[in-house]
Amino acid sequence: MSFKGLPEGVGDRTQSFRDAGYFWEILRGLGITMKHLVRNLRHTDEMPTMQYPEEKRVYSERFRGRHRLTQREDGSVRCVACQMCSTVCPADCIEIEAAEHPDPSIEKYPESFTIDLLRCVYCGLCEEACPCDAIRMDTGIYEIAADSREKFVVDKDFLLNNDTDGTL
Amino acid sequence: MPLLWASLAKIVFMVLMILLLLVVLIWAERKGSAFIQDRTGPNRAQIGGVRLAGLIHPIADVFKLLFKEDVRPTNRHEALYTLAPFIVMVVALSTYAVIPFGDYIEIGATRIPLVVADLNVGILYVLAIASLGTYGVVMAGWASNNKYSFLGGVRAGAQMVSYEIAMGLAIMGLVMIFSTLRVTEMVAGQGELLWGFLPKWGVVVQPLGFLLFITAVFAETHRNPFDLPEGESEIVAGFHLEYSSMKFALFFMAEYAHLVVSGALIAALFFGGYQIPWLPRPLLQQHAGLILPLVMGVTVLVSARFAVLFFRRARRERGKFGDARDREPILMGLNCAFAALLVLLAFGLQPWRIGPSGASLFATLIQIGAFLTKVVFFAWLFIWVRWTLPRFRYDQLMALGWKVMIPLGLANLVVTALVLALIA
Numbered sequence: 298m299s300f301k302g303l304p305e306g307v308g309d310r311t312q313s314f315r316d317a318g319y320f321w322e323i324l325r326g327l328g329i330t331m332k333h334l335v336r337n338l339r340h341t342d343e344m345p346t347m348q349y350p351e352e353k354r355v356y357s358e359r360f361r362g363r364h365r366l367t368q369r370e371d372g373s374v375r376c377v378a379c380q381m382c383s384t385v386c387p388a389d390c391i392e393i394e395a396a397e398h399p400d401p402s403i404e405k406y407p408e409s410f411t412i413d414l415l416r417c418v419y420c421g422l423c424e425e426a427c428p429c430d431a432i433r434m435d436t437g438i439y440e441i442a443a444d445s446r447e448k449f450v451v452d453k454d455f456l457l458n459n460d461t462d463g464t465l
Numbered sequence: 466m467p468l469l470w471a472s473l474a475k476i477v478f479m480v481l482m483i484l485l486l487l488v489v490l491i492w493a494e495r496k497g498s499a500f501i502q503d504r505t506g507p508n509r510a511q512i513g514g515v516r517l518a519g520l521i522h523p524i525a526d527v528f529k530l531l532f533k534e535d536v537r538p539t540n541r542h543e544a545l546y547t548l549a550p551f552i553v554m555v556v557a558l559s560t561y562a563v564i565p566f567g568d569y570i571e572i573g574a575t576r577i578p579l580v581v582a583d584l585n586v587g588i589l590y591v592l593a594i595a596s597l598g599t600y601g602v603v604m605a606g607w608a609s610n611n612k613y614s615f616l617g618g619v620r621a622g623a624q625m626v627s628y629e630i631a632m633g634l635a636i637m638g639l640v641m642i643f644s645t646l647r648v649t650e651m652v653a654g655q656g657e658l659l660w661g662f663l664p665k666w667g668v669v670v671q672p673l674g675f676l677l678f679i680t681a682v683f684a685e686t687h688r689n690p691f692d693l694p695e696g697e698s699e700i701v702a703g704f705h706l707e708y709s710s711m712k713f714a715l716f717f718m719a720e721y722a723h724l725v726v727s728g729a730l731i732a733a734l735f736f737g738g739y740q741i742p743w744l745p746r747p748l749l750q751q752h753a754g755l756i757l758p759l760v761m762g763v764t765v766l767v768s769a770r771f772a773v774l775f776f777r778r779a780r781r782e783r784g785k786f787g788d789a790r791d792r793e794p795i796l797m798g799l800n801c802a803f804a805a806l807l808v809l810l811a812f813g814l815q816p817w818r819i820g821p822s823g824a825s826l827f828a829t830l831i832q833i834g835a836f837l838t839k840v841v842f843f844a845w846l847f848i849w850v851r852w853t854l855p856r857f858r859y860d861q862l863m864a865l866g867w868k869v870m871i872p873l874g875l876a877n878l879v880v881t882a883l884v885l886a887l888i889a
Binding site: 320323326327329331334338344346351 | 676854
């Protein structure tokens with residue numbers, strides 16, 4: 298019996314006597330699972346599982362981790378508070394309050410720059426949109442933990458100081 | 466009066482054995498399933514760095530569940546809701562009363578049989594108690610006042626009623642062959658040899674009966690591939706969906722207690738119980754002076770080998786974790802070395818000059834060991850099958866139960882009766 302448009306055997310509901318009894322196929326299945334069990338018992342080190350806190354996966358250089366704000370040579374914030382990143386942000390997690398910069402050649406600087414890390418979707422559009430390379434996601438930090446929601450809203454000082462680990 | 470104390474001691478031994486095996490089985494399920502699926506499984510819980518390959522996890526689980534909040538549905542049926550997990554657990558434990566875990570212990574002139582209740586209707590008792598198990602599950606499903614729980618309860622009820630018939634029919638073949646309903650006599654009968662070389666085990670005289678029985682037992686314990694009452698892809702968790710904390714733990718533990726009891730039942734009825742093939746009790750007792758030092762010697766060698774392996778591992782993985790876990794291989798190695806030393810010192814007691822009462826005790830212990838080995842193997846078989854087979858569809862389950870198992874069981878009965886009539 299063959300069905301139109303299907304490969305031979307698919308949709309064929311007639312079973313051979315051997316298959317209908319299930320018995321041999323059950324034994325074969327048990328053999329397969331036992332093979333895996335014995336192999337993993339003998340070569341425990343070759344299992345694909347990573348023991349996470351001790352071993353960590355090496356991610357690519359382009360991995361988008363937690364954000365940071367870059368600095369000029371004099372250590373001041375590079376951001377000019379143009380609002381491009383907060384406009385493009387699909388999660389609406391960046392909030393910038395602009396203020397006038399003392400240097401007349403620079404128009405504005407961010408008085409406050411906060412990112413809600415719980416809202417962020419790590420899409421990277423902010424660093425694409427930034428006209429002066431002020432926001433980057435190259436820290437490689439992805440273990441972000443805190444004991445309250447408020448702590449996930451990080452401010453300018455935190456983002457400028459990028460030598461922190463995952464704890465907020 | 467001493468018999469009463471002996472009975473109490475046997476009950477305590479039995480319950481403790483089931484509870485201990487249950488912990489080991491939960492561990493075996495988690496670790497075994499992990500290894501079958503190429504995962505590492507639980508390996509984090511530790512006491513002072515000792516993790517025992519995840520065996521600490523059941524202890525941690527118990528503490529977690531004891532301190533968890535008992536969330537209960539508002540519109541529950543209070544009495545039935547509370548009673549259901551108890552019934553499931555009690556039923557799981559009480560089946561064991563008629564299964565002998567050893568032959569007898571001789572104290573002076575009195576012989577204490579190693580079975581809690583040597584009922585003359587033992588097989589009927591097993592079937593009756595097994596069907597009582599349905600009540601707990603159905604009650605849990607009904608009293609939770611949840612549609613999914615209810616569906617789980619209904620499925621459990623229908624499934625157990627269907628497979629009970631097949632289970633009873635499968636055992637009846639054995640009842641005819643051994644012409645007794647007493648489980649102890651059945652086990653004793655399986656110590657004989659068939660045609661002088663084949664052990665007269667239930668599986669040898671009733672191969673089809675064994676297949677039917679083991680399938681029915683899988684369905685009765687609602688383990689995969691028959692775990693439709695808790696089919697999580699369709700009805701969340703089935704009958705125990707609305708149970709949390711220690712009540713849930715009771716259901717969970719009852720499942721494994723059922724495994725132990727089912728394993729014991731299969732071992733007792735079809736695999737000779739405590740009997741060791743070709744090594745009956747008189748022979749064991751007679752050569753105790755030879756077998757005991759042999760067993761001790763093997764124990765010493767195995768323990769010493771394990772100690773060496775652990776010490777090697779300790780050297781190879783020194784400073785691997787950088788915390789208390791680094792001590793584990795050394796501690797385990799010391800433990801094994803200590804065990805080896807202890808058994809080696811026991812040779813000073815001259816085990817080859819064992820007396821007749823000692824030989825009797827030794828034979829009993831060896832037979833208990835043989836029984837436990839069989840029980841653990843069959844309990845492992847349940848776990849092994851669970852991680853191999855997919856779940857049946859409900860109509861497949863019913864079709865298998867009614868259209869295959871029951872006719873086969875009846876045919877098996879007829880053939881057995883014919884053969885017995887021809888022999889006699």
